[in-house]
Amino acid sequence: MKICIFGAGAIGGYMGAKLAEAGAEVSLVARGRHLAAMQEKGLTLIEGGETKTFSVHASEDPAELGVQDYVIITLKAHSVPAAVGTMQPLMGPETTIVSGVNGVPWWYFHKLGGRLEGTRLATVDPGNIQWDGFGPERVLGCVVYPAAEVIAPGIVQHVEGNRFSLGEPDGTKSERAIALSKALTAAGLRAPVRPRLRDEIWVKLWGNLSFNPISALTHATLDVLCTDPGTREVARKMMLEAQKIAESLGVKFPVDVERRIDGAAAVGPHRTSMLQDLEAGRPMEIDALLSAVQELGRLTKIPTPNIDTVLALVQLRGRVAGLYT
Numbered sequence: 001m002k003i004c005i006f007g008a009g010a011i012g013g014y015m016g017a018k019l020a021e022a023g024a025e026v027s028l029v030a031r032g033r034h035l036a037a038m039q040e041k042g043l044t045l046i047e048g049g050e051t052k053t054f055s056v057h058a059s060e061d062p063a064e065l066g067v068q069d070y071v072i073i074t075l076k077a078h079s080v081p082a083a084v085g086t087m088q089p090l091m092g093p094e095t096t097i098v099s100g101v102n103g104v105p106w107w108y109f110h111k112l113g114g115r116l117e118g119t120r121l122a123t124v125d126p127g128n129i130q131w132d133g134f135g136p137e138r139v140l141g142c143v144v145y146p147a148a149e150v151i152a153p154g155i156v157q158h159v160e161g162n163r164f165s166l167g168e169p170d171g172t173k174s175e176r177a178i179a180l181s182k183a184l185t186a187a188g189l190r191a192p193v194r195p196r197l198r199d200e201i202w203v204k205l206w207g208n209l210s211f212n213p214i215s216a217l218t219h220a221t222l223d224v225l226c227t228d229p230g231t232r233e234v235a236r237k238m239m240l241e242a243q244k245i246a247e248s249l250g251v252k253f254p255v256d257v258e259r260r261i262d263g264a265a266a267v268g269p270h271r272t273s274m275l276q277d278l279e280a281g282r283p284m285e286i287d288a289l290l291s292a293v294q295e296l297g298r299l300t301k302i303p304t305p306n307i308d309t310v311l312a313l314v315q316l317r318g319r320v321a322g323l324y325t
């Protein structure tokens with residue numbers, strides 16, 4: 001089974017190192033100093049107090065890697081459209097694309113059924129670049145739970161978690177999903193195949209759409225923003241708006257908002273990924289986490305006044321910092 005991880009930074013590097021350790025046929029697409037370091041010295045993973053270095057096949061040129069069985073995309077959401085053309089040499093008629101990207105996925109309305117079946121989302125797939133360039137039938141959904149960081153070129157620090165939930169857009173337990181799940185499980189990762197992946201997408205998104213922008217606007221860590229009465233209330237209101245939208249699309253939430261916020265508060269003094277990006281001067285992942293939820297609100301005719309307000313503020317924050325256009 002040929003697996004290519006496209007955008008092998010923190011999450012892709014973590015997954016790639018685990019697959020390499022298990023002897024899988026895996027290649028990594030990366031760029032810049034991180035790629036050069038992996039090519040020269042291998043990929044180092046720091047996990048659970050242990051440091052291991054793996055020799056990996058890393059390249060910037062997909063043509064060199066050829067057609068794959070699975071292409072696992074672990075880019076930031078805003079980087080994917082520009083990379084669709086570059087990825088074409090990796091794709092043959094049977095290639096599955098695994099979308100390991102946070103936020104509302106561009107394929108959300110593929111095989112969902114209902115009046116919005118087949119709707120494309122301009123905020124995450126401007127110009128339908130992914131819909132037309134990949135084809136939604138190739139997609140296997142994925143919710144990424146681990147936390148990881150590239151702490152130096154070629155070196156990935158695993159922070160916590162090892163679950164990558166997988167799910168077909170139509171909820172079936174397909175052969176391709178089961179085969180990938182087995183490969184990831186053999187690499188020491190948890191990879192359940194879920195019949196209702198969209199439920200998990202929303203539970204994760206609940207946090208990202210509220211905690212991430214609030215942290216970017218206030219520079220507060222997760223424990224602080226979830227317990228400060230004012231910001232907790234902002235997060236709660238945003239999450240309730242999102243819940244209405246999701247439920248109108250058939251999603252079932254297994255927990256309530258208060259429990260979700262309490263769970264995040266218990267994580268402790270974590271700087272959300274959006275705050276980390278802002279502080280490091282990296283482009284901010286705003287559209288997949290917030291603008292897309294606003295777009296879903298418009299499509300379902302559900303008002304989103306709190307999401308609209310926070311989105312406007314964080315968009316301007318990003319623009320002023322030169323990290324969002």
Ligand SMILES: NC(=O)C1=CN([C@@H]2O[C@H](COP(=O)(O)OP(=O)(O)OC[C@H]3O[C@@H](n4cnc5c(N)ncnc54)[C@H](OP(=O)(O)O)[C@@H]3O)[C@@H](O)[C@H]2O)C=CC1
Nearest residue numbers: 007009010011030031074075076083101102144146147148
């Ligand atoms: N990190 C985490 O703890 C978590 C991340 N996620 C989600 O997972 C996804 C991936 O995040 P993460 O791993 O942190 O992101 P990273 O930025 O660490 O990894 C993406 C990598 O892809 C590289 N890249 C971008 N464009 C190209 C290209 N065209 N060709 C080759 N390489 C390219 C980037 O290089 P460059 O740096 O030069 O741009 C970077 O090294 C995001 O959606 C994120 O929200 C979810 C849960 C936790």
Ligand SMILES: CC(C)(CO)C(=O)C(=O)O
Nearest residue numbers: 207208211271272273274
């Ligand atoms: C905030 C958190 C931990 C969960 O919502 C997250 O996923 C992020 O930092 O992006």
